[in-house]
Amino acid sequence: MTFATLGLIEPLLRSLETLGYQTPTPVQAQAIPAVLAGRDLMAAAQTGTGKTAGFALPLLQLLAMEGPKVTANSVRALILVPTRELAEQVHEAVRQYAENLPLRTYAVYGGVSINPQMMKLRSGVDLLVATPGRLLDLFRQNALKFNQLQTLVLDEADRMLDLGFSEELANIYRALPKKRQTLLFSATFSDDIRLLAGQMLNDPLSIEVSPRNVAANTVKQWIVTVDKKRKPELFVHLMRKGKWKQVLVFAKTRNGVDALVEKLQGLGINADGIHGDKPQATRQRALDRFKASEVQILVATDVAARGLDIEDLPLVVNFDLPIVAEDYIHRIGRTGRAGSTGEAISLVCADEVNLLSAIEMLTRQTLKRQNEPDFEPEHRVPDTDASGQVIKKPKKPKKPKASGGGGGKRNLGKWVDSGEVAPAEPSIKPVRKVPVFNTGPRKRKP
Numbered sequence: 260m261t262f263a264t265l266g267l268i269e270p271l272l273r274s275l276e277t278l279g280y281q282t283p284t285p286v287q288a289q290a291i292p293a294v295l296a297g298r299d300l301m302a303a304a305q306t307g308t309g310k311t312a313g314f315a316l317p318l319l320q321l322l323a324m325e326g327p328k329v330t331a332n333s334v335r336a337l338i339l340v341p342t343r344e345l346a347e348q349v350h351e352a353v354r355q356y357a358e359n360l361p362l363r364t365y366a367v368y369g370g371v372s373i374n375p376q377m378m379k380l381r382s383g384v385d386l387l388v389a390t391p392g393r394l395l396d397l398f399r400q401n402a403l404k405f406n407q408l409q410t411l412v413l414d415e416a417d418r419m420l421d422l423g424f425s426e427e428l429a430n431i432y433r434a435l436p437k438k439r440q441t442l443l444f445s446a447t448f449s450d451d452i453r454l455l456a457g458q459m460l461n462d463p464l465s466i467e468v469s470p471r472n473v474a475a476n477t478v479k480q481w482i483v484t485v486d487k488k489r490k491p492e493l494f495v496h497l498m499r500k501g502k503w504k505q506v507l508v509f510a511k512t513r514n515g516v517d518a519l520v521e522k523l524q525g526l527g528i529n530a531d532g533i534h535g536d537k538p539q540a541t542r543q544r545a546l547d548r549f550k551a552s553e554v555q556i557l558v559a560t561d562v563a564a565r566g567l568d569i570e571d572l573p574l575v576v577n578f579d580l581p582i583v584a585e586d587y588i589h590r591i592g593r594t595g596r597a598g599s600t601g602e603a604i605s606l607v608c609a610d611e612v613n614l615l616s617a618i619e620m621l622t623r624q625t626l627k628r629q630n631e632p633d634f635e636p637e638h639r640v641p642d643t644d645a646s647g648q649v650i651k652k653p654k655k656p657k658k659p660k661a662s663g664g665g666g667g668k669r670n671l672g673k674w675v676d677s678g679e680v681a682p683a684e685p686s687i688k689p690v691r692k693v694p695v696f697n698t699g700p701r702k703r704k705p
């Protein structure tokens with residue numbers, strides 16, 4: 260199968276040739292003809308599957324081939340994304356695909372001045388990438404009209420709900436024309452997402468590509484157990500021992516990111532951090548410098564790094580395990596992309612045994628332990644396996660110190676509900692036509 264057989268027009272094929280895309284990925288093979296045919300889509304696909312081209316290519320083709328010329332302050336296609344970085348990334352991809360088409364594209368997001376965005380929108384744009392909050396601001400200030408809108412894309416819809424954007428989505432939804440094409444992409448399909456889909460989609464085609472736990476197949480994964488307080492020291496030790504060149508490191512909290520960056524910089528290591536508290540310009544600069552290999556270690560929270568496409572990243576380190584097991588798959592998906600091999604190392608302390616167990620259950624594997632001499636933990640991390648069991652070993656009679664790591668006290672599965680430890684193959688259940696958006700307050704900018 261080629262992009263030409265999927266029905267793409269010549270200007271797009273030329274762009275793809277320039278980019279070196281030869282064969283459509285599975286999500287592209289399914290999405291492109293369906294979007295060209297005008298269908299609504301509900302797609303279970305995460306970053307790394309080629310989903311951006313899956314919706315952007317046919318969208319650009321429809322914009323180029325059909326519909327009226329865009330008028331002042333109007334937008335013909337809207338792509339909603341959860342974060343500013345993702346807005347930049349998706350827009351950059353769109354820009355490359357649209358290189359040979361006479362279309363105007365643009366990205367708007369918060370954290371930067373709104374005035375230049377208002378100016379830019381005056382003459383109208385064919386395709387706008389936006390985060391929900393800034394989009395609404397622009398709409399309320401009459402900088403945007405939706406009367407010409409023909410297609411809406413919700414990208415990373417699950418993350419938009421996680422970030423508390425349900426109210427903004429409801430308000431946007433109310434402002435959009437009822438007759439339009441809607442494409443929804445989500446890595447997971449919780450009840451909230453199905454409700455959202457029920458509200459927004461019309462007879463959608465369901466697409467499901469490579470179950471999310473398969474994404475990790477090209478990534479060599481292992482863990483090192485260590486006491487919590489020795490994690491920074493172990494990280495530096497492993498970095499020097501492995502002569503790591505470029506590493507994306509995930510920490511659980513913003514404070515955790517700052518503390519590790521400070522520690523590394525104090526040792527003269529070229530490190531930077533991104534999290535939701537940092538101004539957008541600082542985040543983007545750190546990311547750009549990391550992509551350009553000017554920064555060796557980038558430490559990030561899950562939200563800041565979600566969906567980012569960084570080419571040829573050989574190594575991801577989980578300084579802390581993620582609270583939600585599925586984030587483990589997103590994190591390690593930053594390496595081993597497009598068939599290349601990558602490595603993902605997790606530093607695991609005894610407190611994190613239940614998180615480890617949930618990850619192993621979700622990915623259906625027992626992560627290999629490779630302990631580091633001199634860093635063996637005083638608080639042992641109980642054994643785990645892919646069945647979701649924390650295996651409690653009988654205490655050795657002669658050991659004077661309590662070395663069970665508190666394993667006997669822990670209660671497996673309490674931290675996450677059964678819906679989050681998702682079945683291995685996410686099934687897209689039929690959508691329900693019921694009102695949505697009252698999914699409750701959620702935290703913004705974790």
Ligand code: AMP
Nearest residue numbers: 280281282283284306307308309310311
């Ligand atoms: P995405 O899942 O949309 O974030 O895309 C992941 C990466 O795959 C991006 O760097 C794309 O440029 C790249 N990509 C997408 N489709 C193809 C393709 N058909 N052939 C080669 N690379 C692709």
